[in-house]
Amino acid sequence: MSTDKKSTLSTHVLDTQNGLPAQGISVTLEKQIKGEEYQIITTLLTNADGRGRDFPELENGLYRITFKTEEYFVSQNIKEYFFPKASIDFIVNSTRHYHVPLLLSPFGYSTYRGS
16 A cells, blocks of 8 residues: 555636636646646536536646636637637646636636645
8 A cells, every 4th residue: 555645636717707616617637648648637527616626636747737618608608708728737746735726717817826
């Protein structure tokens, strides 16, 4: 049985145009396996609070989290938007908790390393 600690991940998507959590956004987590090749780890939907928490534990490496924003905009009857998805690459190199929030609007998004 391994006693190695692993990192955990969560996300939170906020619709900054409406000032509400972005429920139902498809979020895919991938891990780089070599070069530009990535392997899908999991896909989930944000909950009613716009949060995604059910990610598996992470080992050290380069990860990509992709938010399928187009589906969300269509579900909100937003006809004009610029980013059909938001992909964010990040490095895991410790046994800490990683939080990747996404502040989303039809013509822009912002992210940062949360806590």
